[in-house]
Amino acid sequence: MTMTADPTDRSRAAAPYELVRPGAHRVPRWWRDAAGALTWASMLVVVALWVHGGGVADLLTGxxxxxxxxxRVTGLVATDLLLVQVLLMARIPFVERSYGQDELARRHRLVGFWSVDLMxxxxxxVTVGYAMTARVAVLAQTWDLLVDYPGMLLALVGTLLLLLVAGTSIRRARRRLRYESWHLLHLYAYLGVGLALPHQLWTGAEVLSSPLATLYWWTLWGAAAAAVLVWRVGVPxxxxxxxxxxVTAVVPEAPGVVSIWMTGRDLHRLPASAGQFLTWRFLGRPGWTRGHPYSLSAPPTGDSLRITVKALGDASGDLLGLRPGTRVAVEGPYxxxxxxxxxxxxxxxxxxxxGVTPLRGLLESLPQQPGDVTLVYRARGEHDLVLRREIEDLAAQRGARVVYVLGPRVRSRDSWLPxxxxxxxxxxxxxxxxxxVADHDVYLCGAEAWMxxxxxxxxAAGVPEDAVHVEHFAW
Structure with a gap:
């Protein structure tokens, strides 16, 4: 394990300062609580509407x-969770900034499995209950529901699509699919949700049982649709x-690593901060419709942005040959x-x-006094240290400390050490x-297992969980 010496004068006490630059997008802690409260409140409203419609009395009837x-109540909660799942990945700013894409993706997957199970x-x-009431066989009742009840065939197709999405979201199945294939299949979830709507409106007794219930469900459906159209389509x-x-320049940084510089209009109005990532589409190239997340590797300026990319797959490898003048579609920041x-x-x-690229941007942008910021950079060897000269120059200017931890990874156990x-x-x-370290905020970025x-x-070193900030890019 190799380390640098500490270049800062730690005998001098740091002067007080604001932790966030004026004008930066600070995230209030109550945003996260509000998003969680709204999610639980939606399920409580659904159950309350079921009770108001005679659900408890029916439950006791036998x-x-x-x-x-x-x-009926499992269907209502499943539908509510299905729409919550859509909202979780709709890129609603206060939700995304509170949780981050990493945690939202995990919650989206968990809520999705629950919604499919309840569905x-x-x-x-419902099929068994109807069959018991009509005193007919379950298969006969199933056929009757599909043929004679409006919207049921569409609901069946929607359910099958959602099962397909759920199946491909299982970790083992995801590993067998290319990202592009998985992402395309995942988009069918929107179609599945949409095909379930006519069934609810035509045969959903709880949805039509009262003006209040109808208003609630229409509002929730409308909010989900509007969030997707605005934040996933309109804003990007x-x-x-x-x-x-x-693209204005493609600059080699290390073997298989390039920095891509871009310029555009009114970039001071793009609400991006150092360390965040955006989804990029480089137009006019094969596969340009597939967006890929790359972090800003330097604080954005009023007229330029920079990302630094390593050739880890087909898509990132193709970027090594980007030409100046290529137009770029962008989604984010996230x-x-x-x-x-x-x-x-x-x-x-x-x-x-x-993973050092977003943290290099933070090293430059964070308000700090000498000794306040430490960068620990783990790499296989010195030839793998990306942006090393920039990092060391910034550390000298800002009074930050840089520690290199070098060597091949530990093979006998899961460890961040060499x-x-x-x-x-x-x-x-x-x-x-x-x-x-227990008194620090910690920003983490690297490969999945290492992180x-x-x-x-x-x-384990004593840092509180809410002071650990992580963003995964694995899918």
Whole structure:
């Protein structure tokens, strides 16, 4: 394990200062609480509407009525969660800035599995309940529902599409698919949700049971549709047209690594901060319709943006041959790796490999006094240190500390350390480098497995969970 010396004069006390620059997009903590409260409130409203419509009385009746009303309440909660799932990934600014895409994606997946499970329970319970009430066979009742009830065939197709999406969201299935294929299949979820709507409006007793219920469901459906149209379609289209981004230079940084510089109109109005990522589409090239997330590797200026990309796959490898003048469509900015989530004066930037790019931007943009910021940069060897000269120049200018942790990874266990330090405890090694790490905000970026090990070490070293800021790019 190789480290640098500490270049700062730590005998001098840091002067007080604001943790976030004036005009930066600070994230109030209550935003997160508000988003969570709204999610739970929506489910409480659904259950309350079911109770108001006689759900409890039907539950106590027994027989087919009890089974049917259980099917209805599971269907209502499944539909609510389905729309919550859409809203989670609609890029609503206060939700996205509170949670970040990493955590939203995990919650989206969890809510999706719950909604599909409850939807299947709804189908089974309602079919069995109707069959018990009519005293017919379950298969005969199934056929009757599909043929004689309006909207049921569309609902069946929608359910099958949602099952397809859920199946391809299982981790093992995702690993077998290319990202582009998985993403295309995932878009069918919107079609599945849309095909379920006629069934609810035509045969959903709870939706039509009262003006209040009808108003609630129409409002929720409308909010979900509007959020997708505005934040997933409208805003990215507007920003792409307004800023008219174009590639101005492609600069080699290391073997297989380039920085892509772009310029455009009114970039001072693009609400992006150093460390955040955007989804980029480089127009006029094969596969341009597929967006890919890359972080800003330098603070945005009024007339330029920069990303730094390593050739890790077909898409990123193709960018090495980008030509100046290429037009760029952009979506974002997204992510929690920015100064707006900062809660403490001292900051640890913990990076591995190409994950250093957003943290290099933060090293430059964070308000700081000498000794407040430490960058720990994990890499296989010195030849893998991307943007090293920039980082060292910035550290000298800002009084930050840089520590290089070099060597091949530990193979005997999950660890953020190199093989040369395999005998050390992960948290203890972190405290050796940054003795007061528990008093720091920690920003983490690197490969998936490495970040999981580093996050475990950071928490074990005493850093509170809400002071650890992570963004994963794995899908």
């Amino acid at each position: 027989g087919g009525t009890t089974v049917t009303t259980l099917g 299947l329970a709804h189908v089974v319970l 289209t507007y920003r792409t047209l307004r800023h008219d981004l174009r 992510g929690r790796l920015h100064e707006g989530v900062r809660t403490r004066r001292k900051v640890l930037l913990l990076a591995a490999g190409i 093989q040369s330090a395999a005998g050390l405890d992960d948290a203890a090694a972190l405290r050796d480098i940054v003795p007061d 999981a090990a580093a996050r475990t070490a950071v928490l």
